[in-house]
Amino acid sequence: MRRGARSGLVVLAAMLGLTASSCGNGVIDKSTDGVPPAEATGTLRVLLPSFPPSTKGREEFDKVVADFQKTYPKMKVEPDFATYNNLNEKMSTSIAAGIPYDVMVTGVGWIQPFASKRIFADLAAYGVTPEVIKEKSVAALIEPATYDGKLYGYPLVADARAVALRKSAFREAGLDPDKPPTSLAEIKVAAEKLTERDEGGSITRSGFDLASATGFRQSFTTFLASTGTPLYVNGGPNFSNQKGLETLEWIKSMINNVQPYGQQNAAQQPLVLTGEAAMGIVGGAVDCSDKGIGQKNCDDLKFFRFDSGQEIEYVGGDLASIGSRSRHKDAAWAFIQSLTVPTTLDAIAKLNKKLPAYKDAGNSPQAKSNPLSKFVADGLVYAVNENSPPTNWLEMRGNFDIQLTQAVLGQKDPAKVLANLAGQSR
Amino acid sequence: MSATLEHPTKTAAAPRGAAPVKESRELIRSQVRAGWILLSPALLHSGIFIVIPVLAVLVLSLTDYSFGDSWSWVGLGNYADLFRDVDFQASLVNTVLYAVVVIPISMAIALAVAVGLNQKIKGLGFFRTAFYIPTVTATVAIATIWLWIYNPGSGLANGFLSLFGFAPNRWLADPATALPSLMVVGIWQGLGTKIIIYLAALQGVSRDLLESADLDGASRWQKFVNVTLPALSPVQFFVLITSIVGTFQVFDLVYVMTRGGPGTETRVLVLDIYQNAFQDLKLGYASAETVIMMIVIALFIGAGRLLQKADVND
Incomplete structure (x- = not known):
């Protein structure tokens, strides 16, 4: 038994040793910064929602890797094709696990919180500043990529939104499709005329699609901006005021009046493109081929922009950053350079129905490929977004979605909701 | 020992x-x-x-750690903030409500089904398998199927109700029906495990006692109440404890079906913890919430133990 006990203790010690050694950082590469690119070895971990998990998406990504490996032939690239829904959890768990990503592609509103936590690196080390990027990129994405006067994200693609109407539905309702309603008040009047119901009173065709099935944050930002009121100014809230209240009350008056709450189709496509709504918010591209909605449907669409005092177009986008804890910062920058080759940006834009974020996006192949992309590319000069969100924006995104919904559904007083959200913005 | x-x-x-x-x-x-x-x-x-x-x-839970380079001690600050946090309050209330409704109903149904499956009926193996399938099926798959059932336009639930002339309901999109709709799925999904445990326990109920009750002229109901139920007492406690822990940890069902909405109508504690930790990056705050959740679960288990003791003393 004694011998057995000793053997057991030895086994136990071995297990402890094994456990301790597995807790070490064996998976972390040695730093390649300063090493000649041709000699650098290791794995570059990239997190990006810019390539859909389709065969075409993988092929385009492989081209980027091939271009990168012309400079860094011995380095591997480990992609994580995230979505915007799980981007934060991927980033936070990678940091907690001690294996942060080297390249992270995020969106508008991510830069300020992550830069303030020093999770993203200042791109000035690679000669990219807000002044330099101004000459190369879409102007609308420079402010969202900047924190404290420094650039932390390199714009890849712009995600612009417009409004579309169905000409046939307008004519049936006695409205002139050549004079689209642009102010919030006009849109409400038209939407009520365009809404169709069954005998029981249930909406069978929405008059206006607010594109808010998962939350009202972006639509509130858009409608508010159309009144000439940006959501945030210099990091401070600018919505707990008369304009903000009117905008929220307007959304409340639209939901379950011209569109049922939570309406979306299985493909999560804009409802006006499928005819489920007579008018509504659309993304940055439409496929007019037979594989898409077809030329006949396309011809029935007319695009316009919100204007309740200021003509605007909501513009988000993908921004590439380098992880501040990366051990391959030089390689990460080389990868971003491969990612921002114009032909690659064109491919990403096409894959995601967005616009390439280079300066002359209006002349890009994507803008020339369909009428909606052409329209939103021309409208980039009217771009708005959250403007300068606070450093706790990631927390506020969820707060906006929840509390605006509560106000719209009549569970909370709209004025109190806006005051509360303003108080929570830090 | x-x-x-x-x-x-x-x-x-x-x-x-x-x-x-x-x-x-x-x-x-x-x-x-x-x-x-x-x-x-x-x-x-x-x-x-x-x-x-x-x-x-x-x-x-005593820090403001948020995955960044720096953090500091905040003492009990996170706990103080939690009790002012309306999302946390809603999550706590919803979770307790979910547990209070789902646990007794699912235990009662599971016991009734187990008693039925303990009889000599045809197709016993099929029924036992059928009731256990939801337990071994991935929650995400179950949630996706129930999403279709609850679809306001083309779902089975509205289709069924329309046969009786009822107007379509917006189930998960309506604040009044969202949480009860999730409770129905929770009850259905949790039946299998409970049924198997009850079934095993029912087969261990003393035949001698049941035969004695027969000789004394006891009815089926009297035998169930006076012989079977007391014999199941330890198993009832086990099922209660595992159900409390399971219902307080409900997450995947809510995440897939409603993400806590509309508003905070179906927001539950684990979803709120997940949201705070991995979406809002407030790990310190989420840790304080986890501690509170552990305390609440402990209180519920304590209450369960007290009920069990009272039952034994009776």
Whole structure:
């Protein structure tokens, strides 16, 4: 038994040793910064929602890797094709696990919180500043990529939104499709005329699609901006005021009046493109081929922009950053350079129905490929977004979605909701 | 363990003197050592995967750690903030409500079904398998199917109700019906495990007692209430405890079906913790919330124990 006990203790010690050694950082590469690119070895971990998990998406990504490996032939690239829904959890768990990503592609509103936590690196080390990027990129994405006067994200693609109407539905309702309603008040009047119901009173065709099935944050930002009121100014809230209240009350008056709450189709496509709504918010591209909605449907669409005092177009986008804890910062920058080759940006834009974020996006192949992309590319000069969100924006995104919904559904007083959200913005 | 080990010491020591006592003590020591060695893998596992994380959560709950480079001690600040946080309050209320409704209803249905499956009926194997399928099916798959059932336009639920002339309901999109709709799925999904446990326990109910009750002229209901139910008491407690823990940890169902909405109508504690930790990056705050959740679960289990004791004393 004694011998057995000793053997057991030895086994136990071995297990402890094994456990301790597995807790070490064996998976972390040695730093390649300063090493000649041709000699650098290791794995570059990239997190990006810019390539859909389709065969075409993988092929385009492989081209980027091939271009990168012309400079860094011995380095591997480990992609994580995230979505915007799980981007934060991927980033936070990678940091907690001690294996942060080297390249992270995020969106508008991510830069300020992550830069303030020093999770993203200042791109000035690679000669990219807000002044330099101004000459190369879409102007609308420079402010969202900047924190404290420094650039932390390199714009890849712009995600612009417009409004579309169905000409046939307008004519049936006695409205002139050549004079689209642009102010919030006009849109409400038209939407009520365009809404169709069954005998029981249930909406069978929405008059206006607010594109808010998962939350009202972006639509509130858009409608508010159309009144000439940006959501945030210099990091401070600018919505707990008369304009903000009117905008929220307007959304409340639209939901379950011209569109049922939570309406979306299985493909999560804009409802006006499928005819489920007579008018509504659309993304940055439409496929007019037979594989898409077809030329006949396309011809029935007319695009316009919100204007309740200021003509605007909501513009988000993908921004590439380098992880501040990366051990391959030089390689990460080389990868971003491969990612921002114009032909690659064109491919990403096409894959995601967005616009390439280079300066002359209006002349890009994507803008020339369909009428909606052409329209939103021309409208980039009217771009708005959250403007300068606070450093706790990631927390506020969820707060906006929840509390605006509560106000719209009549569970909370709209004025109190806006005051509360303003108080929570830090 | 001590009772069985002490016994040979007393019996062996008395007649034979000092040497046998020494041998006996040595035997006990070696048995104790063997016990610890056999126990050590489980202890190691518990230490690494339970004790260390719990301690880490306790420490993190006193900080403002948010995955960045810097953090600071905030004392009980996170706890104070939690009790002012309306999302946390809604999550706590929804979770307790979910547990209070789902646990007793699912236990009652599971017991009734188990009693049915304990009879000699045709197709017993099929029914047992059918009731257990939801338990072994991935929650994400279940949630996706129920999303279709609850679809306001083309879902089975509205289709069924329309046969009786009822107007379509917006189930998960309506604040009044969203949480009850999730409760129905929760009850249905949790039946399988409970049924299997009850079924095993029912087969262990003393035949002698049941036959005695028959001889005394007891009805089926009287036999169930006075013989079967008391015999199931320890199992009831086990099912209650596992149900409390399970319902308080509900997450995947809510995440897939509603993401806590509309508003905070279906927001539950684990979803709120997940949101705070991995979406809002407030790990310190989420840790404080986890500690509160552990305390609430402990209180519920304590209440369950008190009920069990009262039941036994009765």
